Amino acid sequence: MWIRNAWYVAAWTHEIEPGRVHARTIIDQPLVLHRTADDGIVALEDRCPHRFAPLSLGRLEGDGLRCMYHGLKFAPDGRCIEIPGQKLIPQSACVRRFPLQVVGSWVWVWMGDADKADSAAIPPTIALDDPAYRLQAGQLDYDAHYLLIDDNLLDLSHLSFAHEKTLGMDMPQWADLRPRMSPIERGLRFERWHTGHRPRGFMKKLGETVDVWTTYDFLFPGIFLQRTSFFPAGTADQSGRKAPQREPLFHRIDEQAVTPVGARKSRYFYAAGTRASDIDPDKLQRLYAVTTTAFHEDKRIIEAQQKMIDLEPGRAMLPTSLDAGPTQFRKLVEAMAAG
Ligand code: FES
Numbered sequence: 001m002w003i004r005n006a007w008y009v010a011a012w013t014h015e016i017e018p019g020r021v022h023a024r025t026i027i028d029q030p031l032v033l034h035r036t037a038d039d040g041i042v043a044l045e046d047r048c049p050h051r052f053a054p055l056s057l058g059r060l061e062g063d064g065l066r067c068m069y070h071g072l073k074f075a076p077d078g079r080c081i082e083i084p085g086q087k088l089i090p091q092s093a094c095v096r097r098f099p100l101q102v103v104g105s106w107v108w109v110w111m112g113d114a115d116k117a118d119s120a121a122i123p124p125t126i127a128l129d130d131p132a133y134r135l136q137a138g139q140l141d142y143d144a145h146y147l148l149i150d151d152n153l154l155d156l157s158h159l160s161f162a163h164e165k166t167l168g169m170d171m172p173q174w175a176d177l178r179p180r181m182s183p184i185e186r187g188l189r190f191e192r193w194h195t196g197h198r199p200r201g202f203m204k205k206l207g208e209t210v211d212v213w214t215t216y217d218f219l220f221p222g223i224f225l226q227r228t229s230f231f232p233a234g235t236a237d238q239s240g241r242k243a244p245q246r247e248p249l250f251h252r253i254d255e256q257a258v259t260p261v262g263a264r265k266s267r268y269f270y271a272a273g274t275r276a277s278d279i280d281p282d283k284l285q286r287l288y289a290v291t292t293t294a295f296h297e298d299k300r301i302i303e304a305q306q307k308m309i310d311l312e313p314g315r316a317m318l319p320t321s322l323d324a325g326p327t328q329f330r331k332l333v334e335a336m337a338a339g
């Protein structure tokens with residue numbers, strides 16, 4: 001069962017090019033997105049009310065979207081403004097419009113009751129063109145239920161194994177140290193120190209060993225907002241093993257969103273980078289390449305896991321202490337589904 005009253009990431013803003021229509025599906029609901037002359041973006045149901053042809057096969061005419069089956073035309077608010085050969089346009093001739101917000105570089109769409117859409121519920125994220133940062137964006141399509149991808153992000157112990165030669169190589173302690181987990185609005189917060197970390201590659205200049213503070217908020221439906229901050233060795237103890245109060249030597253940013261498309265389809269949006277002062281564009285490329293390789297490692301194992309689950313859907317999994325995050329988050333999702 002899908003949770004409709006929530007914001008979902010539909011696209012990167014740069015994907016929605018002017019003059020084109022874009023088909024997207026979120027929680028099995030087909031949408032058509034397009035830009036308007038004032039550079040706004042609208043999301044309409046991708047179904048013409050006449051004979052149900054997809055409007056994403058239609059044509060933009062200024063701000064109007066014309067269905068290219070029999071020619072009905074719709075304004076950005078979803079009202080029908082033209083029926084070929086017919087003067088009277090009935091009130092019912094309209095397409096559903098979904099509330100939409102752009103925050104940072106993500107296009108968010110509210111899939112439920114429009115009067116419940118609260119834009120304050122959208123978490124702030126860093127825009128890709130923010131000059132204070134250097135970020136690179138990507139995305140991946142998964143043949144898997146979104147909650148399996150959420151489980152992966154809610155339990156980073158997998159870095160030591162699934163990413164043994166990529167992300168886990170940098171900090172092999174991921175599996176052995178449990179993070180501190182606390183509930184936040186619509187999600188969970190995770191925090192932990194890794195001490196005695198030996199930087200590799202271009203990070204070597206930070207010191208022979210450093211202390212690393214990692215924190216992320218994970219919000220419904222799969223928003224992962226992580227900061228990884230590198231400090232001189234000893235900072236973890238000086239901070240009482242709590243959040244550090246000083247500027248890091250190096251500050252990595254990872255912002256990701258999992259969007260359920262259908263029961264076995266999800267889209268994964270991600271941006272990886274640092275403060276602009278931390279690295280040059282060449283090193284950003286290297287950081288991004290390792291990150292992308294790692295995300296393909298996740299995809300491979302999660303899609304294979306999904307197939308195993310589907311062979312015997314009722315079979316119980318073995319609980320361990322690693323599962324605290326995924327278990328807690330699924331309770332939250334169940335509570336949201338129950339309303
Ligand atoms: S189906 Fe769209 S105009 Fe007929």
Ligand SMILES: [Fe+2]
Binds near residue numbers: 152158159163298
């Ligand atoms: Fe991963």
